[in-house]
Amino acid sequence: QVLLVESGGGVVHPGRSLTLSCAASGFTFSIYAMRWVRQAPGKGLECVAVISFDGRTKYYADSVEGRFTISRDNSKTSLYLQMNNLRLDDTAVYYCARGDYWADYWGQGTLVTVSS
Amino acid sequence: DIQMTQSPSSLSASVGDRVTISCQASQDITNSLNWYQQKPGKAPKLLIHDASNLEAGVPARFNGSGSGTDFTFTISSLQPEDIATYYCQHYDHLLMYTFGQGTTLEIK
Numbered sequence: 001q002v003l004l005v006e007s008g009g010g011v012v013h014p015g016r017s018l019t020l021s022c023a024a025s026g027f028t029f030s031i032y033a034m035r036w037v038r039q040a041p042g043k044g045l046e047c048v049a050v051i052s053f054d055g056r057t058k059y060y061a062d063s064v065e066g067r068f069t070i071s072r073d074n075s076k077t078s079l080y081l082q083m084n085n086l087r088l089d090d091t092a093v094y095y096c097a098r099g100d101y102w103a104d105y106w107g108q109g110t111l112v113t114v115s116s
Numbered sequence: 117d118i119q120m121t122q123s124p125s126s127l128s129a130s131v132g133d134r135v136t137i138s139c140q141a142s143q144d145i146t147n148s149l150n151w152y153q154q155k156p157g158k159a160p161k162l163l164i165h166d167a168s169n170l171e172a173g174v175p176a177r178f179n180g181s182g183s184g185t186d187f188t189f190t191i192s193s194l195q196p197e198d199i200a201t202y203y204c205q206h207y208d209h210l211l212m213y214t215f216g217q218g219t220t221l222e223i224k
Contacts, residue, residue, distance in 0.1 A: 033211055037160075045152075045160065045203055047213035059210045095159055101207045102150040104171070106159035 009110030122216030
């Protein structure tokens with residue numbers, strides 16, 4: 001079955017960096033676009049980054065452009081999100097999700113808390 | 117940028133009621149609109165894609181309709197397990213997503 005497992009979350013000070021990982025299994029990872037969607041506590045959903053199936057095309061939300069980098073390793077069936085210069089308002093549960101026009105599978109999420 | 121306005125933000129209904137949620141786009145998005153259900157502490161679950169296509173395994177009491185700028189999500193007969201927050205989501209030509217603000221559904 002399709003499985004997406006995020007890891008790497010934690011507590012970090014403002015201005016610091018953190019890298020999230022998403023391990024995928026149960027499907028042909030290399031043919032799907034993948035994305036990161038976050039949800040701040042008690043808030044709605046925000047798509048922060050998407051990467052094409054081959055890793056050549058990447059797009060970001062304005063809120064993270066220039067600070068976050070999405071990447072993937074198809075040989076390891078893994079998705080990554082490098083987050084630099086973290087801010088208090090980056091505090092959220094970060095989900096990885098599969099799909100281009102719609103996200104049909106999601107991970108369980110990993111919590112990132114930015115706190116001084 | 118296209119904005120998605122979802123209403124109401126919260127809704128209280130009784131078991132067996134028909135429930136309707138609206139999602140309005142700031143410009144014509146044809147049928148590039150999906151619906152998700154999110155239960156507390158869980159990841160979102162895709163229910164409907166391209167405005168009206170029910171995902172496999174999703175109960176037939178869930179329905180989506182609309183095109184252009186106005187979309188509707190309907191539960192024909194509310195069940196206790198439908199208590200959740202529902203989101204509409206638009207995808208653009210870059211495959212970036214814009215979500216509605218969400219509608220929290222409660223049992224009366």
